[in-house]
Amino acid sequence: MKFLVFAALFEALAVSVTSAYPITGSVVNCRTGPGTSYAVKKSYKLNDDVKISCQTSGTSVSGNNIWDKTQDGCYVADYYVRTGVNDYVTGKCSTGGGGSTIPGPRTDDYPYKSSCGGVDKWNYYKCQCTSFVAWRINSRLGINFHNQYKGTNWGNANTWDEAAKRTGVTVNSTPKPGSIAQSNAGGYGHVAWVTAVGTDTVTVEEYNYGKREAYGTRTVAKSSFNYIHIKV
Template sequence: MKFLIIASLLQAVAFTTTAAYPITGDGVNCRSGPGTSYAVKKSYAKGTDVTVTCQTAGESINGNAIWDKTSDGCYVTDYYVKTGSDGYVTTKCSSSGSSTIPGPVTNDYPYKSSCGGVDPWRYYKCQCTSFVAFRINKRLGADFTNTYKGHAWGNADSWDDAARASGVTVNSTPKPGSIAQTNAGSAGHVAWVAAVGDDTVTVEEYNWATAEGYGKRTVSKGTFSYIHIKV
């Protein structure tokens, strides 16, 4: 009986002990969140053992969307951590462990395989406005449609005017999770701000370089104005 109790205690300790795993790549970045849009906190050399405290879903890296939170308090893609599994090997991080704003840089748009017709936010699917409306609803938690706050938002070139009429801040200062907007072109363009540099902004968008398709690019901050629905 005593042997069984001791064995059970040892099993419990083994299950709760946080494991360390080697890094398999050179100069692998550990970031403030689970995606490449987050700031780099430190880098690990190949062969470094990292202690994984929890795991969470994030930006897919070479087909692996799991990110490992290390004992250093930052996130490293599981693709470069030799855990011996393609799945989760420890507990999932709590919701406070990663932010949904701006969220992972990934094509999570729900209509990417079914373009055409009108989306729930009253925009045409696979257009820039539909993609951004989706992100506003999913990541900002705002009940956004093309009549948000009683004003007609319409095409992208009218979003800045509609925002001001709705009491939403529009300025030249981008923040992750704000909306990049320009009146240039026949109907303007809107995009989701994923990251901000010293003089640049990285945006995710639809229907820019690829017709009715997803893309991301890094451009000068002055390319856009910025609509701040929440951030």
Template sequence: MKKKIVKCLLSLTGLATVLISWGAPTQAAVLGDDYPSSWKYGGFGIDPWTMYWRQCTSFAAYRLSNTNGFTLPVGYGNAITWGPIARSNGHRVDMNPAVGSIAWFSDGVNGAGYMGHVAWVAEVNGDQVTIEEYNYNAGQGPEKYHKRSFHKSQVSGYIHFKDLEAGAQTSNPTNSSIKVGDTIRFTGTFRVTSIVGSNITSQDLAGGTPTKHNIVDPGPVLEVDGRGNPTSDQYLNPGETFTIPGNFKVLAIDPPSDGVLVQIGNRKTWVTQSVLEKV
């Protein structure tokens, strides 16, 4: 079976943008290929959010504007950077899909290439999500529309810019349901950012650039491939992905940073609440 590769080209920043007034938000559902025809069939071009035409980032930015009524700021770059930038801008990034949220994939996750991938969540049915996307070549060719469904865990995170579901949160408030002494577990997969001695750091776990407070003992973690399956070597290197199985106790909470202190293996470490789920 031919491997599916996603190529999300670098977006441009610092360029003059064109002001376009899109229609009002519409009801969530699979909308089909509503990407503008002039971009769909044109040559080289740049959209109002400084993304290259027909890339996954351009389609996601278009859907956010046209359907969600949200204007993506300039500077989000390649798809792989969307999650960390969104978190740093105060948007919630977690493993809970919502209609209108953005499914975000790091390198190697569910078919994503080295620049990552983003897609628009059209439907959520229990643990199954349906996404719409551009430039995911499942046999139809590159730079084309596609939709697919899969288990909600097969992403790096869901970015909640301005969800369409009633009552959905769009900011990054502290999860008040998690308290000191609670039992929690980690959701999703995480990518190794760096090696620190015999330990690791992960920007995904830290919710931003890791510091000395975000160092993780890799003993309890499980290296996985892009489909979430354990690998054979279990030797972690920067860029590789892992999960953290098991349950953990909440030792402390820091509301200003949305941080939670837990002990993983032999180390206490601070992680962002968006990667946690109360048991």
């Protein structure tokens, strides 16, 4: 009996020790949600130990889209935590409680908003609708999306629906928060990020619609768009 009690105690201590992992960056921000668009709650220093309560997907950091919820109730990019593997080491966080990045906060966090012109890192022109949505897909869905996603040229907004179908991505008339609103109207078409869905309406975030190379939101009839479901 004493041996069993001792063994159980040893096991509990082992779990406690192995659930703490060191920070690898000099200063690493811990945020209110699993993504770089969320507010900073606190910061960790190099070699600080953090205990991970759960993990979830979020903004991709150097190819790693896992975020760790720490003992402080905030989220740190797993890329900066030495867990020993590039994979989940504990259970996934519940999507409740504001932890999900889908669709995420409705805000102009687009990284090129002050440097329009030229080509972004996803091979789209900065401050165009396609560049903004590519940013949303990468930062909110944690998917490494770009103009040649899944080996297919996605091109202008008016060909995104065709590219999606060629690569097995669902396109339909049913919006969901975190899906992509797509239209073939106009010379180049238009894409936007679905941030909310009503009974007959959809609210989107977008760039270069109504205001040249600028951010905006609007609520329109669901029938205004097709919907591309890369993740949701």
